[in-house]
Amino acid sequence: MKDVKGLKRVAIAGFGVVGRGLAKALVTKKDVLIKRAGDYRIAAICDSKGGIYSEEGVDVFEAIRIKEKEGRLPEELTVEDIIDRIDILFECTPTNVETGEPGLSHIKLALENGVDVITSNKGPLVVGYKELMKTAKKTGAKLMYEATVGGAMPIIKLVKNELAGNEVLSIKGILNGTCNYILSRMEQEKMPYSQILSEAQELGIAEADPTYDVEGIDAAAKLVILANSLMNSNATFSDVERTGISSITPEAFEIAAMKGYTIRLIAEATRDELRVSPRLVPFNSPLCVYGTLNAALIQTDLAGEVVVMGRGAGSSETASAMLSDFVELSRCGSK
Amino acid sequence: MVLELKDKPGQLLRAIEPISRLGGNIIGVVHKRDRVSPLERISVEISVKIDEGRVEELIEALKRNGVVVKAYNEVRLVASTSLLLVGHIIHTDLSDTVNTIDATGFAEVVEMHISMPEVNEPSTAMVTVSATGKDELKKAVSLLKETCRKKDIMVIEPLNEDLA
Known part of the structure; x- marks a missing residue:
């Protein structure tokens, strides 16, 4: 699929915070990335209303300027229109854990056409992991998704590459930075949930409608991805037993502290169950992290316990994960 | 002894x-x-x-x-764990909740610490359950969870599986 010069033509679908962060990183880090991933050019960018295409490479900063001014990209262009003119698709559209769309259609289309995909969108993987992997296997295209779980915190490639040969027995993790921020502030300030939530909303850490985060939906979606890709499960979103954090009282932290515990929203995958729920976490546990950090404790048969920690959200953090997939793609032989 | x-x-x-x-x-x-x-x-x-x-x-x-x-004294209960309950613990018949465990014969609620900030507001309680063995303790915990589910009380379990 590569053109004569061996140059990779990439496209970005979704031009929100994540898509723009990625586009910037692809431009500003180009010198470094070329050495690791080979030469590339951003041939197209699509958002929900339009797009921009240039065989010579899109002017990213001009595209960002237009998007921020007009709220959309100028041309009438969809992923379908450009799929036969690219080698790699970066899928950065918003997550929908029920339908997986629009990302699911984008990824399917790309894989069917032998185009490698690097996604930050959880929805398609939660809804159609097995099917997408089957398609990828059939056409030889690759689907990379480090950015879907834990943001900049390495976990998927860490287990697949560095811990290859191990069986993952369980994963316990803090996979939602918003909940972790709220719970660690409640612990430290002894203030009620509603007050800390408004604080988080003001800081832009929580959305105006925080349901997706505080009811554990986001963490559950990530847990499904981890279970399916690292523990060979065949789980769907509805398999996750889920409890949110909104009814936790400030007193709960005081009482828990008497026994040496704090409270965190933990996503846990074992052979028998998947659950996202507030748990008592010992103060000396590696999962007792503060602020918007993410952390995960992976229990394996050979390596024992491995702990990772890092920033779970943010545009540059997500870009970091997608770029690592980009480099990995060329390392393991992109078509 | x-x-x-x-x-x-x-x-x-x-x-x-x-x-x-x-x-x-x-x-x-x-x-x-x-x-x-x-x-x-x-x-x-x-x-x-x-x-x-x-x-x-x-x-x-x-x-x-x-x-x-x-x-000599008999130490019957060898495994224990603490759980946090959040909700209308008192109004949903606390003694009945505790009895779910005590009636098993293999597990008991051995300690409880309750905080009731305001009337009609949800209370918070740390409950310590002891049992005759690890399996019994797991059974007792799931019984308690079941009862609390019916009463709309949130149960916050400890992270560690080894209920020692």
Whole structure:
């Protein structure tokens, strides 16, 4: 699929915070990335209303300027229109854990056409992991998704590459930075949930409608991805037993502290169950992290316990994960 | 149990023989040579795991062997864990909730700490459950979770699976 010069033509679908962060990183880090991933050019960018295409490479900063001014990209262009003119698709559209769309259609289309995909969108993987992997296997295209779980915190490639040969027995993790921020502030300030939530909303850490985060939906979606890709499960979103954090009282932290515990929203995958729920976490546990950090404790048969920690959200953090997939793609032989 | 033995060779054997004969398993023996009774007997602490129904029999057998049984107590509950409950704990019949565990015969609520900030507001309680073994403790915890689900009380479990 590569053109004569061996140059990779990439496209970005979704031009929100994540898509723009990625586009910037692809431009500003180009010198470094070329050495690791080979030469590339951003041939197209699509958002929900339009797009921009240039065989010579899109002017990213001009595209960002237009998007921020007009709220959309100028041309009438969809992923379908450009799929036969690219080698790699970066899928950065918003997550929908029920339908997986629009990302699911984008990824399917790309894989069917032998185009490698690097996604930050959880929805398609939660809804159609097995099917997408089957398609990828059939056409030889690759689907990379480090950015879907834990943001900049390495976990998927860490287990697949560095811990290859191990069986993952369980994963316990803090996979939602918003909940972790709220719970660690409640612990430290002894203030009620509603007050800390408004604080988080003001800081832009929580959305105006925080349901997706505080009811554990986001963490559950990530847990499904981890279970399916690292523990060979065949789980769907509805398999996750889920409890949110909104009814936790400030007193709960005081009482828990008497026994040496704090409270965190933990996503846990074992052979028998998947659950996202507030748990008592010992103060000396590696999962007792503060602020918007993410952390995960992976229990394996050979390596024992491995702990990772890092920033779970943010545009540059997500870009970091997608770029690592980009480099990995060329390392393991992109078509 | 705490036994007193004469300070002569072969005395410990008199204490151990009935334990072994009755199917008990010795977990620990502490010879306290510094604690000599006025009759010049030596204090020995022995921890034994034995079928509940054979404890009396064991005490009798020890006495017959000339061993003085100074004290013994049964430690039945060996596994415990703490859980946090959040919700209308009092108004949903707390004693019934506790009884779910106590009625099992293999587990008990051994400690509870409740905070009730305001009338009609949700309360928070740290409950410590002890059971006769790890499996029993797991059973007790799932019973408690089931009861709390019906009463719309949130149960916050500890992270560690080893409910030690």
